[in-house]
Amino acid sequence: MNAKEIKKLFPLLDQHVNGKPLVYLDSSATSQKPYTVIEKLDDYYRRYNSNVHRGVHTLGTMATDEYEGARDKVRTFIGAESTQEVIFTRGTTTAINMVASSYGKANLAEGDEIVITPMEHHSNIIPWQQTAKATGATLKYLTLLEDGTIDMEEAKNIITENTKIVSVMQVSNVLGTINPIKELAQLAHKNGAIMVVDGAQSAPHIKIDVQDLDCDFFAFSGHKLGGPTGIGVLYGKKHLLENMEPFEFGGEMIDFVGLYESTWKELPWKFEGGTPIIAGAIGLGAAIDFIEDLGFDAIEEHEQELVSYSFERLSEIEGLTIFGPKKRAGVVTFQLDDIHPHDVATVLDAEGIAVRAGHHCAQLLMKWLNVSATARASYYVYNTEEDIDALKDGLVKTKEYFGDVYS
Known part of the structure; x- marks a missing residue:
């Protein structure tokens, strides 16, 4: 099934915005939902809406079976050993806060260190800042190379025997950087630390195997992979969860x-x-079924083709700067001349093109990039090369518009 056929499975995408066909390029913020997910939610509320675990009546049993069945789908999806290691949460933010509060505050003391990176989303910074304040631990940051990847040689000096927690996003929501989680986990464990992974941007796009990564905790959100908002997952190794x-x-x-x-x-x-x-x-659970039917090999191949095509087409625009490494997930973050990203996004919206503009909950990374904000196009299974063509044409119109305004 190609992207044009997949697009037809997402009802929201079949509409016009400001008189133009919708081009949705904001999937890093939230993905759109396929019919199968919408119908599954409708079916629950229409046929067996009931609380779980509490009753013996038929509706309660149906709801419990579906709820716990979804947990088992998650277990398979991320390669966990047991459903006991799969905790349902409100999302990635709640999951990371759970680890910072329930594990961090019980296991950290003055002199201990927490290591993160400057590219983290705020949800993987602020919980650790608060935990450090509460415990007397020190918060440290890994060094980034010029292209926005982690300096792994320097990481060997930063992660030491004083390090107790390393917490890193697997994929950057701004740069698209794919971080070497397996290597970081090995380095953390060598020094007696645990490895926490923010998988919000990776779980929708690449196959996750928590046992192969050997991470101790892994957090992700449902709404970024075609599921509903307000649901997420915390995976944790059983022996750690049992002691929390x-x-x-x-x-x-x-x-x-x-x-x-x-x-x-x-x-x-x-x-x-x-x-x-x-x-x-x-x-x-329904979203996981949909994604696994497509297959991660096909998803990754498609997104790499879109990234490559983006670099090819957008590099034709004079004055456009793309941030981050060439090897990346399906995210392209950029600046267009000295036009403010909010102005860029506004003009694009008038053309029916939805992109994100701002600091993307990554103010530390904006400082590292020496910018106040950027614009971001992010892709998913339903995006096509025609969407990128439309983005390029919209950016050219943006340049022309602001060239006329300032001339």
Whole structure:
């Protein structure tokens, strides 16, 4: 199935914006949803909407089976050993906060070190800043090379026996950089540290095997891979999760409640307090089915073709700068002359083209790039070379418009 055929499976993409056919190039922010996911959510609410785990009636059993079935799909999707290692969360941000709070605050002390990179999304910076403040640990940053990749030689000096946690995004939401997680995990473990991976931008685009990566925690969101918003996953090695205190307390996560002490359910439910994100998990399961039917080999090949075509077409525009390495995931972040990225995005929107503009929740990286903001086009399974042609034409119009304004 080619991208044009796949595009027809996403109802939102069949529309006009500002009188022009929609060209959606903002999938790093959130992907669009295929019919199969939308229909699965509709089916849940129409036929068996019920709470899970609590009742013995038919609807409750159906909902529980679908919910736990989705957990098993996630287990297979990321290569986890057990469903006990798969925790449903609100998204990547919540998952990383869970690790920072439940693991970090219990295992860090003054003199310990947390290592991250300047390219991280804010959701993989601020939780560690707060954990460092709470524990007295020191936050350190890996060095980036000129092309926006990690200096792995220098990493050997930065990650030391004082390092307790290394937390790095697998794919940059700005540069598209694909970070060497397996090598970083080996370096972390050699020094007695754990490896935390922000997989928000990688899980939709490349095949994940948490056992091959040997990461200790892996977080990702459903809405970036065709699933609903408000659902995500935290994978953790079983022995680490078993020794962590719950992140939230209340119903569903308890075993026995006494007047002054309580005990918790076994994994994974001790981390899923309250009514869980039932519809979200079921929708995520449907999204995983859709992605795996397409196959990651085909997805990666298609995105690499789009990236290559983007460099070819956009490099024809004088005054356009693309940031990041040549080898990258399906993200192209750029500046056009001295035109503010918000102005670029506004003109493109008038042409029906949706791109992201701003600091992309990566202010540290913007400082490293020495810019205040950038524009970003990000691709997914439904994008075509014609979309990139439209982007190029829209950028040329943007240059012409602002050339006339300032002339």
